Amino acid sequence: MLRELGCDPPTLERDIIRHARLSLGKRREECTERDYYLALSYALRDRMLERMLETEDRYLQADAKQLYYLSMEFLIGRSLGNNLINLGLFESCQEALTNLGVDLDEVREQEVDAGLGNGGLGRLAACFIDSMATMHMPGFGYGIHYEFGLFKQIFDNGWQKEKPDHWLDEWTPLELPRPDQACYIPVYGRIEEFIDHTGQKHPMWLDWNVIVGVPYDIPIVGYGGQTVNYLRLFAARPSTEFDISIFNAGDYFRALEQKIESEKISKILYPSDTFREGKELRLLQEYFLVACSLRDIIRRYVSKHDDFESLPGKVAIQLNDTHPALAVAELMRILVDEYAINWHQAFDLTRQSLGYTNHTLLPEALETWPVDLLEQILPRHMQIIYDINAFFLAEVEARWPGNPHRKSRMSLIQEAPDRLVRMAHLAIAGSHATNGVSTLHTELLKSSVVSDFYELWPERFSSKTNGITQRRWLLKANPELAELITQTIGSKWITDLDHLRELEPLSQDTGFQDAFLDIKRKNKQRLCALISETAWVEAIPDAMFDIHAKRIHEYKRQLLFLMSIVHEYLQIVDEGILPQFPKTFVFAGKAAPGYTVAKRLIKLINSVGQIINTDPKVKDMIKLVFVPDYRVSVAEKIIPAANVSEQISTAGKEASGTGNMKFALNGALTLGTLDGANIEIREEVGDDNIYIFGLTSSQINEYQRKRSYNPHRVYEQNPDLQRVLGALSSDRFCPHDPGLFQWLIPYLMDSNDQYFHLADFESYIQARQQMTREFTDTKKWAAKAILNIARIGRFSSDRTVREYARDIWGIRPVPPQM
Amino acid sequence: MNVEFAEHNDVMVAFVLADQIDASSAGSFRDNILGKIEQGHKRIVLDLTKVDFIDSSGLGAIISALKHLGEEGELAICGVNEPVMSLFRLTRMNRIFNIFDTQEEAVAALGAKKAE
Numbered sequence: 001m002l003r004e005l006g007c008d009p010p011t012l013e014r015d016i017i018r019h020a021r022l023s024l025g026k027r028r029e030e031c032t033e034r035d036y037y038l039a040l041s042y043a044l045r046d047r048m049l050e051r052m053l054e055t056e057d058r059y060l061q062a063d064a065k066q067l068y069y070l071s072m073e074f075l076i077g078r079s080l081g082n083n084l085i086n087l088g089l090f091e092s093c094q095e096a097l098t099n100l101g102v103d104l105d106e107v108r109e110q111e112v113d114a115g116l117g118n119g120g121l122g123r124l125a126a127c128f129i130d131s132m133a134t135m136h137m138p139g140f141g142y143g144i145h146y147e148f149g150l151f152k153q154i155f156d157n158g159w160q161k162e163k164p165d166h167w168l169d170e171w172t173p174l175e176l177p178r179p180d181q182a183c184y185i186p187v188y189g190r191i192e193e194f195i196d197h198t199g200q201k202h203p204m205w206l207d208w209n210v211i212v213g214v215p216y217d218i219p220i221v222g223y224g225g226q227t228v229n230y231l232r233l234f235a236a237r238p239s240t241e242f243d244i245s246i247f248n249a250g251d252y253f254r255a256l257e258q259k260i261e262s263e264k265i266s267k268i269l270y271p272s273d274t275f276r277e278g279k280e281l282r283l284l285q286e287y288f289l290v291a292c293s294l295r296d297i298i299r300r301y302v303s304k305h306d307d308f309e310s311l312p313g314k315v316a317i318q319l320n321d322t323h324p325a326l327a328v329a330e331l332m333r334i335l336v337d338e339y340a341i342n343w344h345q346a347f348d349l350t351r352q353s354l355g356y357t358n359h360t361l362l363p364e365a366l367e368t369w370p371v372d373l374l375e376q377i378l379p380r381h382m383q384i385i386y387d388i389n390a391f392f393l394a395e396v397e398a399r400w401p402g403n404p405h406r407k408s409r410m411s412l413i414q415e416a417p418d419r420l421v422r423m424a425h426l427a428i429a430g431s432h433a434t435n436g437v438s439t440l441h442t443e444l445l446k447s448s449v450v451s452d453f454y455e456l457w458p459e460r461f462s463s464k465t466n467g468i469t470q471r472r473w474l475l476k477a478n479p480e481l482a483e484l485i486t487q488t489i490g491s492k493w494i495t496d497l498d499h500l501r502e503l504e505p506l507s508q509d510t511g512f513q514d515a516f517l518d519i520k521r522k523n524k525q526r527l528c529a530l531i532s533e534t535a536w537v538e539a540i541p542d543a544m545f546d547i548h549a550k551r552i553h554e555y556k557r558q559l560l561f562l563m564s565i566v567h568e569y570l571q572i573v574d575e576g577i578l579p580q581f582p583k584t585f586v587f588a589g590k591a592a593p594g595y596t597v598a599k600r601l602i603k604l605i606n607s608v609g610q611i612i613n614t615d616p617k618v619k620d621m622i623k624l625v626f627v628p629d630y631r632v633s634v635a636e637k638i639i640p641a642a643n644v645s646e647q648i649s650t651a652g653k654e655a656s657g658t659g660n661m662k663f664a665l666n667g668a669l670t671l672g673t674l675d676g677a678n679i680e681i682r683e684e685v686g687d688d689n690i691y692i693f694g695l696t697s698s699q700i701n702e703y704q705r706k707r708s709y710n711p712h713r714v715y716e717q718n719p720d721l722q723r724v725l726g727a728l729s730s731d732r733f734c735p736h737d738p739g740l741f742q743w744l745i746p747y748l749m750d751s752n753d754q755y756f757h758l759a760d761f762e763s764y765i766q767a768r769q770q771m772t773r774e775f776t777d778t779k780k781w782a783a784k785a786i787l788n789i790a791r792i793g794r795f796s797s798d799r800t801v802r803e804y805a806r807d808i809w810g811i812r813p814v815p816p817q818m
Numbered sequence: 819m820n821v822e823f824a825e826h827n828d829v830m831v832a833f834v835l836a837d838q839i840d841a842s843s844a845g846s847f848r849d850n851i852l853g854k855i856e857q858g859h860k861r862i863v864l865d866l867t868k869v870d871f872i873d874s875s876g877l878g879a880i881i882s883a884l885k886h887l888g889e890e891g892e893l894a895i896c897g898v899n900e901p902v903m904s905l906f907r908l909t910r911m912n913r914i915f916n917i918f919d920t921q922e923e924a925v926a927a928l929g930a931k932k933a934e
Contacts, residue, residue: 192881200913
């Protein structure tokens with residue numbers, strides 16, 4: 001291996017100064033912390049690129065099959081700390097900067113989050129690319145180089161307001177533009193049929209507009225620094241800077257408008273994670289991702305192969321949800337139109353190359369696109385989708401002859417009331433593997449949402465329970481706990497999380513418990529400082545930290561958590577029952593800007609917090625805090641401080657969740673429903689180390705089937721509930737804005753609340769009471785928390801990625817020769 | 819649009835001197851080619867050696883030339899750079915036109931057709 005760049009502190013110090021001078025044009029005495037951050041990032045990028053080239057050579061030499069992970073979102077957060085750790089250069093860089101009189105922690109704080117995702121789906125993609133690089137797997141992320149990431153959340157009188165996140169203004173110099181690998185992407189136009197000399201008909205795609213996709217590579221360093229893969233993000237550019245003819249005609253603004261029109265495709269990330277916007281721009285974005293990615297993938301493939309026979313043997317493409325499902329039609333178009341491959345062979349190659357991950361059962365999140373919109377934007381693809389549908393429905397007919405209802409249910413096209421393309425059907429019919437993201441979710445997928453497809457192809461369905469990378473969520477986010485673990489059991493857990501099992505015997509060890517509790521308290525102090533700075537509430541680190549941090553959505557039931565808090569508040573102020581210990585209730589999460597109910601919930605939570613936090617009767621025994629602008633770097637401060645992890649979604653609604661795993665890994669106890677991966681977490685940590693409550697998904701299903709859920713009956717039978725809802729819907733929490741929360745009662749009672757808030761209230765309160773009792777026994781609680789850490793190994797994204805690699809992608813690690 | 823015409827062996831060769839055929843130049847490019855067809859030239863070679871980008875207007879102009887030539891005429895294309903070829907493949911134009919690496923090969927091929 002040829003490595004020119006040294007990694008010892010003096011060399012790094014020289015390199016940082018060199019980059020300050022030659023990359024930033026700054027003298028050392030002029031450098032601010034931000035300059036040092038940039039100079040350090042450049043110095044690291046040099047080393048990452050050196051290793052990235054080495055990695056590429058290694059894959060090339062091994063002629064390794066490669067995995068391309070297509071995702072509209074990669075929520076990578078900050079990269080500097082992670083890169084320092086994974087490269088093994090943390091201490092060396094710390095020393096180099098100290099010699100320059102600079103504090104590394106301050107330098108790290110200069111970095112902004114790359115918020116190129118909404119929540120779980122995007123963060124999962126980021127964890128996966130970390131795992132692949134760590135395990136030396138040839139796997140690459142492909143996404144969109146959004147100019148604006150997820151909006152910044154601020155509160156104005158308790159209401160969420162959104163501010164643009166122009167992350168590129170502050171972004172690290174880590175990314176590498178690759179204009180030489182730009183590709184042309186046509187959109188719109190029409191199809192005209194031509195006949196060639198042999199009499200064969202050819203549908204020609206004419207009159208399109210062209211957009212240019214320019215790749216930007218972000219190096220992804222695996223732990224140990226030996227393998228560096230990349231995340232390739234495509235930015236949209238116009239085909240020429242200006243249309244010269246328009247410009248020459250003196251219409252500067254129209255020329256500029258055309259340029260902006262092309263660039264807007266990669267301008268913004270759509271800020272909703274569970275309901276679709278149905279906007280033309282979103283469809284263009286999805287196609288842009290698919291077209292740029294496949295052009296790049298095929299370019300790489302044909303540079304090494306003479307035909308497409310071995311495409312599925314060398315290329316695996318994973319669709320992260322249906323957002324990139326147009327890959328089915330685009331790959332078919334490339335094979336059939338561009339490379340003249342027989343249709344049936346092309347479809348076989350397409351299916352063998354693609355895999356699809358389903359992320360949701362929520363009907364409002366299942367993607368469909370109007371046929372007429374697709375015909376307008378992608379006329380050739382719509383033809384191809386029709387062809388695939390005809391072929392697929394023939395397969396259905398062969399399996400279930402004379403069953404038009406089945407065909408209608410399974411068709412890629414919904415015919416009535418509107419003609420829509422069902423993207424999940426397209427993804428399933430066009431791929432060789434479909435997976436859910438937890439055992440329960442996969443079972444529900446197979447038995448309800450796409451049960452016909454499961455009946456047709458049971459062998460194509462599997463479950464791949466989500467995971468998280470311990471390098472980000474323990475080693476980086478909770479360095480003191482990581483250090484304690486390493487000192488105790490060694491460092492193997494960093495690349496094999498099952499080693500945490502070795503901590504089990506220490507759950508009863510007083511010394512280890514004390515060390516754990518001491519670290520937890522320090523993490524709470526760190527969170528208290530953040531809360532003070534951002535939410536202007538003075539929380540105390542000795543309190544129990546009970547945390548609900550995730551996107552705001554009705555099914556995640558922030559409202560249920562709030563109802564229980566109000567219940568405890570009313571016990572204090574109305575009955576004079578003070579809790580045995582102080583509690584800090586923390587909310588964090590963003591609402592989609594167009595999601596009215598979610599935004600009302602934020603206002604409600606903030607209003608309740610304002611009253612509770614200033615009520616002298618409470619005597620500071622409970623605090624309610626809403627930490628604004630939840631993002632990866634904030635999660636890294638919130639999660640290590642938690643005692644209780646609220647995972648209280650309506651059973652059957654959360655596909656997996658990954659927050660539940662992050663909290664448990666950091667020694668929080670889960671208070672949750674039997675939903676998503678909570679079920680598997682319970683299996684791992686044991687019934688005694690988790691608090692489970694509420695209806696199961698089958699009970700909820702039964703209620704819904706029989707239409708027998710009656711919130712009024714529940715309300716009438718529970719005086720505590722009556723008191724809580726009475727307080728919440730009255731003007732008690734909105735004294736200056738009478739009637740503001742009156743919507744709550746009809747919302748919960750008259751619409752037969754599909755999220756079952758009232759039905760689960762009583763068992764939730766009981767579980768909380770048990771949890772509160774057990775928290776008073778500090779040693780017992782610490783033992784449970786340590787057992788959560790010890791038994792959470794299964795939820796490493798390394799395990800998830802290994803399962804995908806083995807069962808779906810067929811890729812193998814290509815480790816360096818040592 | 820600047821197109822240089824030269825006749826070789828009864829085949830009209832149109833050598834495009836611009837590096838792009840786009841909305842700003844497709845109209846005059848089309849008129850130039852159609853002018854030659856109307857003058858009676860039925861075998862045309864389009865040399866795109868210098869061209870590195872064609873947008874859909876440019877492709878439309880070439881299609882228009884093909885249509886004007888009709889069944890008796892012949893259109894061949896040569897000197898197609900990879901970016902342009904990728905656009906031809908994308909629209910399946912590579913399957914409609916006779917495409918040759920060099921002008922000589924294209925002229926020879928159309929000349930041979932005349933001999934048939």
